[in-house]
Amino acid sequence: MFENYFKIAWRNLWRNKLFSVIKILGLSIGLTVCMLILLYTKDELSYDQFNENKAQIFRIIQTWQIGKEQSQVIGTTNSIMGETFAKEIPEIQQYIRVSGANVTVKKDDEVVTESPLCVDENFLSVFTFPLLRGSTRTALKDPHSVVLSKDMAKKYFGTTDVVGETMQLKIDNEFENFTVAAVAENFPENSSLKAGMLLPYKWYEKFNNNVDWVGGSINGFVLISPQENIKTIVGKMQAVFDKNTKDHLLELKQKQDLTINIKLDLQPLLDIHLSTKAGPGNGMSDGSKPVYSYVLTCIAIFILIIACINFINLAVAQSLKRSKEIGIRKVVGSTRKQLVKQFLVESFVVALVAFALAIVLTIILLPFFNQLANKKLSLSYLSDGYLYAGYFLLLMLTAFVSGFYPSLVLSAFQPVKVLYSRQKLTGRNYLTKGLIVLQFTLAIFLIIGTLTVNSQLDFLLHKDLGFDSKGMVRLNIPVNNSSNNLPDLFKNELLNKHNIIAVAAKNGGRSISSMKANGKKLTIENNRVDDQYFPAFKIPFVAGRNFSADYPSDISASVIVNEAFAKEAGWKAGEAVGKVVYNHDDKNNPVTIIGVVKDYHFLSLKEKISPAFFTMDTTFNYGEIWVKIGSQDVPKTLALLQNTFSKLVPYYPYSYQFMDDLNAKNYEVETKWKQIISIASGLFIFISCIGLLGLVILSIEQRTKEIGIRKVLGAAVSKILILISREFVVLISIAFLIAVPVGYYFTDKWLQAFAYRINVGWWIFAIAGLGTLLIALLTLSFQAIKAATANPVKSLRTE
Incomplete structure (x- = not known):
């Protein structure tokens, strides 16, 4: 039975090549965007997950309240604080200092700047960074030892077999000799700690030795015993901290009239990458914000929804051409359940072809997407069972969502009416109209966003800064x-x-x-x-x-x-x-x-x-x-x-x-979002116009004889064009009225992040609305003109 369903589905796909291409193209674009965003989101959520001790590693952070000023969360601390906690609080198993640094490396007669991580000797025992050569326990024991990544070893020596080799490095004025004690695998892309070189903190300490309890500039990590209560440990840390800083803070109060209140906390390692309060810093990298994932995910979902809407509209538009087929099937004994299955299988075949095309597009577009999102995403390190399961679920969901409604509509046709060509898609079609309004509302909203971002960036890059920067x-x-x-x-x-x-x-x-x-x-x-x-x-x-x-x-x-x-x-x-x-x-x-x-x-x-x-x-x-x-x-x-x-x-x-x-x-992030929103708005317009094309075809199919009669009675081509276009112009106008207040609210909210910004002018909304309307009219004009100029004799020959 299902074999027959697939055969018929494939034949219909091949017979209606134009509609098939449009449906597949729309779905493949939506699926491609979803796949790319799924990779992005998976990468964001995977940061630091590879560490075996991930659930036990925390960073000490501080919340400073100076006088009546707004409190500030600081992700850095100092050496003495963590060392004391590790000694006095039994639940803290180990303490690790991590700090970024810039060192000069002498290579032959040239010098190169590198940015190593300066870490304690137990770093490789707590964090999971496998070694290719050398010992985890002794690699960082000597103050003049160095651990290189695989790529860094090849950069300086041309091979990874470099244990025992010597390098010359300096921070201050004089070069010092360092011995390569180990070679590590390259740090994973989804790691907040990335470097091609590790240096002992014992050596770095002489350049950055802070013995004061207040302040600090290093990342202080602690390894907590399993199953311990974090709040209890934080309470003990605060008690030790208050005991050691009480006199100093009191002195600041008396001498400088400066009231400082400092509260400590422990931040899980897995929270650092997406933290909105204390992100990665001073050697840690790739800080991000959850809002990026939220916005991109919303864009992907909406694009896929619009692609599914187009599939629905096009399937319904084609339904009258298949009405006799449905009538005959029902006459010879097909049940509605069987017809629903048939149309769902057809939807699945289209989705499967679109899915295969989307995979190819994803692979092709991944380098461009990486450049756009400032990422280094790769299927090699992100591929696992969860990713494949997510893609399979995406395929099935797309096939079901896009095929369910058309299957119900088509399977409900009555045999007597369809065999005598009297079947009409009756009703006011509120769902179809609502979907087209939703499509164009989102498209206009994104165009408003694109114009606002472009205008603000132009303002930022060309505003008089008060000095001459030329040259x-x-x-x-x-x-x-x-x-x-x-x-x-x-x-x-x-x-x-x-x-x-x-x-x-x-x-x-x-x-x-x-x-x-x-x-x-x-x-x-x-x-x-x-x-x-x-x-x-x-x-x-x-x-x-x-x-x-x-x-x-x-x-x-x-x-x-x-x-x-x-x-x-x-x-x-x-x-x-x-x-x-x-x-x-x-x-x-x-x-x-x-x-x-x-x-x-x-x-x-x-x-x-x-x-x-x-x-x-x-x-x-x-x-x-x-x-x-x-x-x-x-x-x-x-x-x-x-x-x-x-x-x-x-x-x-x-x-x-x-x-x-x-x-x-200074505006790299805004420039990236400008590109992302511009591309998204372009995709929204393109896919929405495909859906509009489906609705125009549907309307013309239903009103062929009406158009013929009007022409016989003397109606001009322009009048018929207005008749066909009027309904869609109204729908786009409704979409514009919805998009304007929503667009104004969100663009104004975004602009508040800038101390100096543009005013959102009326012209932004006018261009968005008129531009969308013009593109839509160009899309439907071809089919409308074709219907208005058709020979009425053909449409009135038979009833």
């Missing part, structure tokens, strides 16, 4: 005391060269501290710059003067602030010049404001301009050299910069970035 190139230099002399050396080497306009220096990264000004405590961005920094970036002064070599006291006793600093302190820009401000309190490091610069956006436009403080204090190291170059001979000028850098900073890796590229990098 500004950043060179990273070592962050140590010796870097204090580098700005002058670079100026001496470069300023007399062709195409070099300016050279300036600044500290690397961000430094946030507090100041006291006009009796108020201010949280500030602390910067060290030289006297050429503001002229190089063309940042104007609104009051006072720049740093100058004519005033030796500028190095230690003078500062420059921005407008936001003066405003928060309660001064006008002109009033701030000459004022004395203090570090923390009225007795600590008084300095005089000599100038106020105009506010400028050196950070992302997601953040408001914060109070900024500029100094030439030599205790604060430089980390960046900024060179302004002309537009001529840029490659030659960049080569000059590299040669100069190699001469002045030997055995330190050279890297450069243009300021415009750094600005664009």
Whole structure:
């Protein structure tokens, strides 16, 4: 019986090639998107699952409450805290420190920057990272041992048989010899801890030795005994912490009027990757947000639903052509149950062909999807029984959803009516109309989102930032005391060269501290710059003067602030010049404001301009050299910069970035979402128009004789076009009315994440609505014109 069902299904598929291609294409697109998103979601949920001790590994995190400010969760801690907990709390079996670092590796006459993980010697015993060569227990015992991944070993030695070989590494000024003690398998892609090199924390400790209980910059992991109560352990940790920090926090309260409340907690290893509070940091990588998976999953589900809707519409549209077949089957004894099975089998065959095509498309599109989602997804490490079961369930669900409703409609035809061509799809078709409204509502909503994201990104990338970024190139230099002399050396080497306009220096990264000004405590961005920094970036002064070599006291006793600093302190820009401000309190490091610069956006436009403080204090190291170059001979000028850098900073890796590229990098996530939403809206429109085509064909099939009679009575082609199109224009208009408020709500909510943003204009909604309507009209116009210009004699010849 089922063999016969499959034969008939295949024959119908082959006989109606156009409709079959449309149905298969729509379903295959929906299934492909679902498969890709299923891979993405599975990867997100699989992070760190490979660790054998995954249920027992936790990271110590802190929640800081400073005064009345909003509390902040910090994922890093310090050495002394974890070591003490491991000694005093029996439930904690082991403690492991993990910190990221940048080291310079000497390879022949070249130097390369690597980012190893600095870890305790028990790291390989607690975390599951198998070794190809070497011993797990002794690999990190010696402070000058190093563990390489398989790829890293091949990079430096050309083979994995490298145990006992020597490498030269440095963090500070001098290279030190390290012995390769082990070679590990490459770290899994779905690991929050990834590195090509592991170094002993014992060695790193001399560069980052924090013995203070408050603060810290390392990831502190603990291995908890099985079946222990985590809340009880956290309570014991808090008691030990409070005992050791009570005096220090009290001192801060008395001397600086600073109230700090710190609460500890334990964060499961498996929660770190998708944590919205304390994600991976300082050596840990690939932090993500659950909202990405939610949004992508919703897009995939909606695209598949729309594809199934199209299948339903097209199946129903074809039903009148098969009405006589159904009537004959019923006359010769077929039951409704048998007919339902027949149509479900046909649906399954279409879904199976679409599924096979979707697998091919998934494999082809996976590299593009990886680039789009910033992933390295691979079927090799994600394939397992659960994935195959998920794909099989997806196939069966698609086949059932797309085939169930048409099978009920077609199997209900009455033999007498269909054999005399009197069968009509009666009723108001609320379900079909509702489905088409849903399709276009989602399509218009996504177009609104795409236009909003594009407009906001255009605003971010072209807004006046308050400084001149054209031709500004950043060179990273070592962050140590010796870097204090580098700005002058670079100026001496470069300023007399062709195409070099300016050279300036600044500290690397961000430094946030507090100041006291006009009796108020201010949280500030602390910067060290030289006297050429503001002229190089063309940042104007609104009051006072720049740093100058004519005033030796500028190095230690003078500062420059921005407008936001003066405003928060309660001064006008002109009033701030000459004022004395203090570090923390009225007795600590008084300095005089000599100038106020105009506010400028050196950070992302997601953040408001914060109070900024500029100094030439030599205790604060430089980390960046900024060179302004002309537009001529840029490659030659960049080569000059590299040669100069190699001469002045030997055995330190050279890297450069243009300021415009750094600005664009601030919005990488938004750019990716722009691409994703644009592609999704395009797919929604394409698949929706396929469904619309099915409805047009259905409408014309039902009204063939009506159209013929109207033509005989003198109706113009334009009138018939309006007659056929009117219903669909109304449905799209309803979809537009639903999509506008929903689109406005979500786009406005998204824009609130930016401190500086566009206003959502009416034109965005107008373009989305009119564009969708135009595309829909183009889709249905061909069939409508064909029906309106058909010979009425053919449609009226027989009844």
